Amino acid sequence: MARQPTSGDRPTVKDVAAASGVSATTVSRVLAGNYPVSAATRARVLKAVRELDYVINAQARALVGGGTKTVAFIVHDLVGPSFAYVGQGVEQQATAEGRLCLVCATHGDPERELELVELMREQQAEAVVLVGGRVNSRSYVERAMQIAHALDKSGSRLVLCGSPPLGPDVPATVVEYDNEGGAYAVTSYLISLGHRDIAFLGAGEPGHTTIDGRLRGFERAHEAHQLPMTPHRTRAITFDRESGYQATRDLLSGDRTFTAIFAATDVVASGVLVALREAGLRVPEDVSVVGYDDIPLARDLTPELTTVHVDYEELGRTAVRYALNRDRHAMSQHTVIGTHVIIRDSAGPPPRRSGRADLR
Amino acid sequence: MARQPTSGDRPTVKDVAAASGVSATTVSRVLAGNYPVSAATRARVLKAVRELDYVINAQARALVGGGTKTVAFIVHDLVGPSFAYVGQGVEQQATAEGRLCLVCATHGDPERELELVELMREQQAEAVVLVGGRVNSRSYVERAMQIAHALDKSGSRLVLCGSPPLGPDVPATVVEYDNEGGAYAVTSYLISLGHRDIAFLGAGEPGHTTIDGRLRGFERAHEAHQLPMTPHRTRAITFDRESGYQATRDLLSGDRTFTAIFAATDVVASGVLVALREAGLRVPEDVSVVGYDDIPLARDLTPELTTVHVDYEELGRTAVRYALNRDRHAMSQHTVIGTHVIIRDSAGPPPRRSGRADLR
DNA sequence: GCTTTCATAGAAATCGTTAACTATGACGTC
DNA sequence: GACGTCATAGTTAACGATTTCTATGAAAGC
Numbered sequence: 001m002a003r004q005p006t007s008g009d010r011p012t013v014k015d016v017a018a019a020s021g022v023s024a025t026t027v028s029r030v031l032a033g034n035y036p037v038s039a040a041t042r043a044r045v046l047k048a049v050r051e052l053d054y055v056i057n058a059q060a061r062a063l064v065g066g067g068t069k070t071v072a073f074i075v076h077d078l079v080g081p082s083f084a085y086v087g088q089g090v091e092q093q094a095t096a097e098g099r100l101c102l103v104c105a106t107h108g109d110p111e112r113e114l115e116l117v118e119l120m121r122e123q124q125a126e127a128v129v130l131v132g133g134r135v136n137s138r139s140y141v142e143r144a145m146q147i148a149h150a151l152d153k154s155g156s157r158l159v160l161c162g163s164p165p166l167g168p169d170v171p172a173t174v175v176e177y178d179n180e181g182g183a184y185a186v187t188s189y190l191i192s193l194g195h196r197d198i199a200f201l202g203a204g205e206p207g208h209t210t211i212d213g214r215l216r217g218f219e220r221a222h223e224a225h226q227l228p229m230t231p232h233r234t235r236a237i238t239f240d241r242e243s244g245y246q247a248t249r250d251l252l253s254g255d256r257t258f259t260a261i262f263a264a265t266d267v268v269a270s271g272v273l274v275a276l277r278e279a280g281l282r283v284p285e286d287v288s289v290v291g292y293d294d295i296p297l298a299r300d301l302t303p304e305l306t307t308v309h310v311d312y313e314e315l316g317r318t319a320v321r322y323a324l325n326r327d328r329h330a331m332s333q334h335t336v337i338g339t340h341v342i343i344r345d346s347a348g349p350p351p352r353r354s355g356r357a358d359l360r
Numbered sequence: 361m362a363r364q365p366t367s368g369d370r371p372t373v374k375d376v377a378a379a380s381g382v383s384a385t386t387v388s389r390v391l392a393g394n395y396p397v398s399a400a401t402r403a404r405v406l407k408a409v410r411e412l413d414y415v416i417n418a419q420a421r422a423l424v425g426g427g428t429k430t431v432a433f434i435v436h437d438l439v440g441p442s443f444a445y446v447g448q449g450v451e452q453q454a455t456a457e458g459r460l461c462l463v464c465a466t467h468g469d470p471e472r473e474l475e476l477v478e479l480m481r482e483q484q485a486e487a488v489v490l491v492g493g494r495v496n497s498r499s500y501v502e503r504a505m506q507i508a509h510a511l512d513k514s515g516s517r518l519v520l521c522g523s524p525p526l527g528p529d530v531p532a533t534v535v536e537y538d539n540e541g542g543a544y545a546v547t548s549y550l551i552s553l554g555h556r557d558i559a560f561l562g563a564g565e566p567g568h569t570t571i572d573g574r575l576r577g578f579e580r581a582h583e584a585h586q587l588p589m590t591p592h593r594t595r596a597i598t599f600d601r602e603s604g605y606q607a608t609r610d611l612l613s614g615d616r617t618f619t620a621i622f623a624a625t626d627v628v629a630s631g632v633l634v635a636l637r638e639a640g641l642r643v644p645e646d647v648s649v650v651g652y653d654d655i656p657l658a659r660d661l662t663p664e665l666t667t668v669h670v671d672y673e674e675l676g677r678t679a680v681r682y683a684l685n686r687d688r689h690a691m692s693q694h695t696v697i698g699t700h701v702i703i704r705d706s707a708g709p710p711p712r713r714s715g716r717a718d719l720r
Numbered sequence: 721g722c723t724t725t726c727a728t729a730g731a732a733a734t735c736g737t738t739a740a741c742t743a744t745g746a747c748g749t750c
Numbered sequence: 751g752a753c754g755t756c757a758t759a760g761t762t763a764a765c766g767a768t769t770t771c772t773a774t775g776a777a778a779g780c
Contacts, residue, residue: 041729
C-alpha cells in the first residue's frame with residue numbers, strides 16, 4: 001500500500017496513483033495530456049486528483065523539465081511613479097508569455113543589486129530586468145558587464161530597461177526611450193514660444209544616463225537655434241519634490257533672468273510650482289515650466305503641466321518581449337522608444353519685459 | 361571522469377566535485393557550512409566554485425529542503441497609487457525575512473485571480489497576499505473562503521491586506537486599516553468647521569468593503585452630531601479622476617446645497633477640484649473638499665488636500681510579518697491599522713450664507 | 721495461425737541537491 | 751596494545767515529477 005498522505009504535507013503523484021489504482025507515470029500523462037490514456041483511466045485519475053485536491057509541485061517539475069519560466073524585475077523602488085508603470089508592463093508581458101514575475105527592490109544599494117542578480121541566477125530566471133537610468137561610472141558599467149556575462153552563461157538574459165547599452169559586445173537586451181529627443185522637442189517648443197533664457201533643473205548628479213540624455217537634448221536645441229547656453233545648473237538634485245522646491249528657491253534668490261524652467265522630471269516640476277507660487281509668480285504668465293515623464297500627476301498640478309510623454313508601460317512590455325524571444329528578434333536587442341511633447345497649460349510666451357527686476 | 365560541463369548548461373555540484381577532487385556531499389557541505397570540512401578541502405572547493413562560476417540550483421534545493429521561501433503579491437493593478445505602496449511594504453518585509461516576492465496583476469478578472477491562487481499553490485508560496493478592498497458579494501466571499509482553505513491545506517496562507525475578515529473560522533491572516541474611523545474623524549472635522557450639508561462622493565458600487573467602511577464612518581459622524589443625512593449619493597463611481605469630475609458636475613447641475621464634498625479617495629478628489637474650478641467655485645472658500653488615502657498627489661493638488669492618512673507601506677509589511685510568523689503571532693491574525701486626518705488647505709468653514717443661489 | 725502493428729500502461733532512470741548512514745585514519749586513554 | 755572518540759569524507763537514498771524504454775493484450779494482415 002502506498003503511503004497515506006499525512007495531513008500537512010500535500011499529496012504527490014504517487015498518492016494520486018495509489019488512489020486511482022494506476023502508476024505515477026499514468027497520472028503524469030493524464031495531467032500533461034501528451035500521451036494516449038484510455039477514457040476510463042483518465043476519468044479515474046481526474047477523480048482522484050479532485051478528491052485529494054492534488055496540485056503539482058512546480059519545483060519538482062522545473063527540476064526535470066528544464067527552465068523555471070520566471071522573469072525578474074529589479075528596481076530601485078516600487079513606488080517611484082514611473083517604476084510602477086514599467087512594472088505593470090513587465091508583469092503584463094511576462095504573464096502573456098506564460099511566465100511568473102519576481103519583483104525586488106534595491107533601494108539604491110549596489111551590493112543588494114549584485115546579491116539579487118546572484119539570487120536570480122539560482123532561480124534560473126529567464127530574464128532579469130534592471131529598471132531605470134544608471135550612474136554611468138566606470139566601475140558600475142564594468143560590474144554590469146560582468147553581470148551580463150554571468151547571466152548569459154546561466155542561460156538567462158540581462159535586460160536594461162530605460163538606460164543605454166553597456167557596450168558593443170555585451171550580451172544584454174536594451175530597451176530605452178528617447179530622453180534626448182523628448183528634451184530637444186520640449187526645449188524647442190519653449191524656444192519657439194519666445195524663451196531665450198531657460199533654466200534646467202536636474203544637473204548635479206553627473207553621469208546619470210537619464211538626466212544626461214535630457215540635458216543633451218536641452219543643449220542640442222539651444223545649438224540648433226543658435227542660442228548661447230547660460231549655465232543655469234543648480235546644486236545636486238535628488239529628483240524629488242523637495243529638491244525641485246529648494247532648487248527653485250535657490251534660483252529665485254540669485255539675480256537670474258530666466259523666463260522658463262525645464263524640470264528634469266514631473267515630480268521635480270511639482271516642487272518648482274510650489275516655490276514659484278510661494279514667490280508670487282504666476283505660471284505661465286511670469287514663468288513657464290515644463291516637466292518630463294507625463295505621469296498622472298502632471299494633469300493634477302495647477303496649471304496642468306506641459307511635459308514629455310514616455311510610455312513606461314510599453315517600455316516594460318517591449319523589454320520582456322524582446323528578451324524572451326531573442327531568437328526571433330535578434331535584430332531588436334537594442335530598441336529606442338519614442339517620446340513626444342504633451343502641451344498643457346504650464347508653458348506660454350515669456351513676459352513682455354525680459355529682464356524682470358521684480359523677481360524677489 | 362565526470363561529465364564535461366557543456367557550454368550552455370550550468371555546472372552542477374558534481375562538476376565542482378570532480379574539479380576539486382572531492383565528493384558532491386563535501387561540496388554541498390562547504391557551501392552550506394553546516395559540517396566540518398578541512399581548510400584545505402574547503403579552499404579547493406571554493407576555488408573550483410569560482411572557476412566554474414557555479415551557482416546553486418534553487419529548484420533542486422527547494423525540492424529536497426522543503427519550502428520555497430516565496431511570498432506572492434496579488435493585486436488588481438500595479439499602478440494604483442496605494443497598491444504600489446502596499447507592494448513596497450510587502451516586498452520589503454518579504455526580503456527582510458529572506459523570501460522572494462512574486463507579483464501578479466488580476467486586472468479585476470476573478471477567473472485570473474483563481475488561476476493565480478492555483479499557480480501559487482503549485483509554487484508552494486508561503487503566503488498569498490491579496491491586496492485591496494473587495495466587493496463583498498456572497499459568491500465572492502464563498503470563493504475566497506475556498507481559496508483560504510485550499511491554501512491552508514497546501515501549507516500556505518491567505519493574507520487579506522486591506523479588507524475585512526471573511527468569517528470567523530477561515531484560515532487567513534487579515535490586516536486592514538480603519539476605514540470607518542478615518543472617515544468618522546474627517547467628517548467630524550468638517551462638521552466642527554460648521555458644515556451641515558456634506559456630499560459623499562463614492563457610493564454607487566454597493567458592497568465594496570473599503571467604500572462601505574468609509575461611508576459608515578461618514579454616517580456615524582452624522583449620527584454622533586445628531587445631523588440628518590441628506591442622500592447625496594451620486595451615480596456609480598469608478599474611483600478615478602474622471603468619475604470624480606463627472607460626479608461633481610452632476611452634483612453642481614442639481615440644486616443641491618452642500619458646502620463640502622467628501623471624496624472617497626484622493627484621486628476622486630482631484631477630479632472634484634477640477635470640476636469645482638471649472639464652475640468658478642473657490643476651494644475652500646466656497647466649497648470644502650476632503651479626500652482619503654493621503655497619497656503623494658494630495659500635496660500636489662491646489663489647494664493641498666485635507667485627507668485621511670493610511671500607512672499603506674506598513675500595511676504591506678505587517679501583513680507579511682504576521683503571515684510568516686503566525687506561530688508567534690497567533691493572536692494577531694486580524695489586525696486593524698489606525699488612520700488619522702491630515703489637515704491641509706482644502707477644507708475650511710462654510711461660506712456665510714448657507715443656501716448659495718450662485719451655484720451655477 | 722502466426723507475425724506485425726497499435727493502443728495503453730508500468731518500471732526504472734533522471735534532474736541537482738541534501739541528509740542520514742558508513743567508513744577511515746589519527747589520537748588519547750587505560 | 752586494544753578500544754572508544756573525533757575529525758573528515760564518501761555512499762546512498764531520498765525529494766516529486768518526467769521520460770525514456772519495455773511489456774502486454776488486442777486488432778489486423780498474410
